[in-house]
Amino acid sequence: MSWGEFVDVVAGILLVLGAGFAFVAAVGVVRFPDVLTRMHAATKPQTFGLLLILAGLALRIDSLSDLTLVAVVALFQLMTAPVSAHMVARATFRTGQVDREALVVDEGD
Amino acid sequence: MTVVAIICAVLLGLTGLLCLVRIVRGPTMLDRTVAADVFTAACVGAIGVEAAVGRHGTTLPILVALALVAFLGSVSIARYAASQAAGGPT
Numbered sequence: 053m054s055w056g057e058f059v060d061v062v063a064g065i066l067l068v069l070g071a072g073f074a075f076v077a078a079v080g081v082v083r084f085p086d087v088l089t090r091m092h093a094a095t096k097p098q099t100f101g102l103l104l105i106l107a108g109l110a111l112r113i114d115s116l117s118d119l120t121l122v123a124v125v126a127l128f129q130l131m132t133a134p135v136s137a138h139m140v141a142r143a144t145f146r147t148g149q150v151d152r153e154a155l156v157v158d159e160g161d
Numbered sequence: 162m163t164v165v166a167i168i169c170a171v172l173l174g175l176t177g178l179l180c181l182v183r184i185v186r187g188p189t190m191l192d193r194t195v196a197a198d199v200f201t202a203a204c205v206g207a208i209g210v211e212a213a214v215g216r217h218g219t220t221l222p223i224l225v226a227l228a229l230v231a232f233l234g235s236v237s238i239a240r241y242a243a244s245q246a247a248g249g250p251t
Binding site: 072139140 | 162164165168172173177179180182183189191192195196198199203209214216217218224225228229231232239240242243
């Protein structure tokens, strides 16, 4: 197996893993009972799966400008996902959709 | 690479379908926001897989725009929901 084929196999594995993570996130979004648990299922595999897909994509393309764009997307995803997740969770608390009896630690005021 | 493309297409398509189920069933606006976020991530992933399989970078600017729009969308909906609950201006 030549070096190029090896890189292609690694990229394929990364792509499939990333798509699998996105699928797991969607299953969690459908099956979990309330907003906070759905966010728990959604945000982490979604970000990690997307990073895996972008890593596989970065292995497949050659030009430096394209690689820069991929890095920008990855960086942007890492920066914005926590912010939007935090804001959605805070809005969930403010609108009273959290079952506060079920929480172990409740610091949401 | 064709096998990889087919597997990824099936997985990401199922992801989109499940997110659509959650968007339709709700029950609240924030549930739909979370599901729409995952849906957008699936779209970004699908475009990324397509670019990786085809070995081209033509669609990469779409990825940047899509990531930006998804972030703005969920933040503005969250702010809207919070201010409605506080009785403030919508």
